[in-house]
Amino acid sequence: MDVKTHKKDTAALGDTHAEAQSSEERAKARGYLTAPFWAVLLAVAAAAGAALLIGRWASHSRPANVETRSWKAMGTIVSISLCETDGDRQEALFEQVVQRVGHIEEILSAHMPTSELGRLNRLPPGQKMRLSRELWNAVNIGKNWNGKTHGAFDITAAPLIDLWKTAGKVQKVPTAAEIQKTLDRMGVDKLALDDSDWTVMKTAAVSIDLGGLGKGFVADDIAGLLKERGTTSALIAMSGDIRALGRHPDGRPWRVGIQDPRRPDELGPVVTVVEVSDMAVSTSGNYRRFVEIDGRHYSHIVDPRSGRTAENVPSVSVIGPDALTTDILGTALSVMGVDDGLKLVESMAGVEALFIMLDDSGLLILTRSSGFARYEASTAGMRDNPGVTGG
Structure with a gap:
């Protein structure tokens, strides 16, 4: 480093x-x-x-x-x-x-393929993954803040962030249909956390970004x-x-x-x-x-x-x-x-x-x-x- x-x-x-x-x-x-x-x-x-x-x-x-x-x-x-x-x-x-x-x-890095978060993002829906104390706490805290902020803070917004980054590269504002399709792939309600064994299971294919x-x-x-x-x-x-x-x-x-x-x-x-x-x-x-x-x-x-x-x-x-x-x-x-x-x-x-x-x-x-x-x-x-x- x-x-x-x-x-x-x-x-x-x-x-x-x-x-x-x-x-x-x-x-x-x-x-x-x-x-x-x-x-x-x-x-x-x-x-x-x-x-x-x-x-x-x-x-x-x-x-x-x-x-x-x-x-x-x-x-x-x-x-x-x-x-x-x-x-x-x-x-x-x-x-x-x-x-x-x-x-x-x-x-926590979303940009390192070998990171623990990277492995979690590749986890298929329906499968459980035991997380480290750090990642479990970060995901749990992020999920809870979604409710406190009435949805303004969302750790599952990774595909939306990527959508706008791509928009800058191709020089085209996303269409309403593209945005809605992306929103459908988000939602902290798709993350099932279990504090008894520090595991998480995705009920749908969501991707997490902890940059916030x-x-x-x-x-x-x-x-x-x-x-x-x-x-x-x-x-x-x-x-x-x-x-x-x-x-x-x-x-x-x-x-x-x-x-x-x-x-x-x-x-x-x-x-x-x-x-x-x-x-x-x-x-x-x-x-x-x-x-x-x-x-x-x-x-x-x-x-x-x-x-x-x-x-x-x-x-x-x-x-x-x-x-x-x-x-x-x-x-x-x-x-x-x-x-x-x-x-x-x-x-x-x-x-x-x-x-x-x-x-x-x-x-x-x-x-x-x-x-x-x-x-x-x-x-x-x-x-x-x-x-x-x-x-």
Whole structure:
């Protein structure tokens, strides 16, 4: 697995030259490369359908032993920042995390023919398959969220995702008949799960895609692993999903900037900045990843109810207790839209959301859930960005 290491600016961190050189030499000895921390997170954001930016709003007094590793996995860039006083322990933790992510990818990936999910997707209807704890939990959670979101989140939407990818390649919007035929091949009710022996049986030929929850699932798993090892401060970034473990090493909450969706290729300005500790932030949107047909952009997020692409919300950011919840809700709320999405969020304890829309003149319209504002660091980002309106 190709893994890169990213160490924060040694001058800002207060490292001595010898300490910095020693750390870099250790990283290179393991085949890692060095690069600025902010560049990693910008790359993470670019791989998402939206952007969560970290580091620009960080304190200038950073501990000298904060290091970041990044590598490609789960179809994106995984980035982990750790603060440990023992360099050898820090290296060991990084290696354990890389191995753990690789293990889960071999279970949940829909793009690896040899993955456990790949084998499940090839399972004929009527036959049972015993699943690993990880896959059984992911499928079970995904199935349950289908009901919670009134069908807006559907792990059996794999054929619909493929339909729109093909549409982009052939430059032709799917017909109503093609969409209906695809919808007929979907449905979580076609999955029979048995928690007594961790088995699943398909009652019809359905195909599962866990892309709407996989990154959040992995981020939480990493956080759990690090917590078990005694780590109290870490930041995990996977595509548009951020999981904060504890607080920033300088004692404050972790700060996450939510990017202006009109400027997807820039580092800023941000729409707002949120502060979280032991929580997660996920952003989903249609302004970075899309299918283009005859010059028109169609969101990469599909609506499993209608079979169309989800065009309601350019960007939605969710704050919640864990990355699995925020990852799933980011997708679901993009499909549901502001009105129905807000109703869902307001019915859930510990979850807040920010919907970002565009009016006809190109101004941003911000709609917050009732408790979102208490996580915002300030409105500085909005003051620097005059094209923002709403409350």
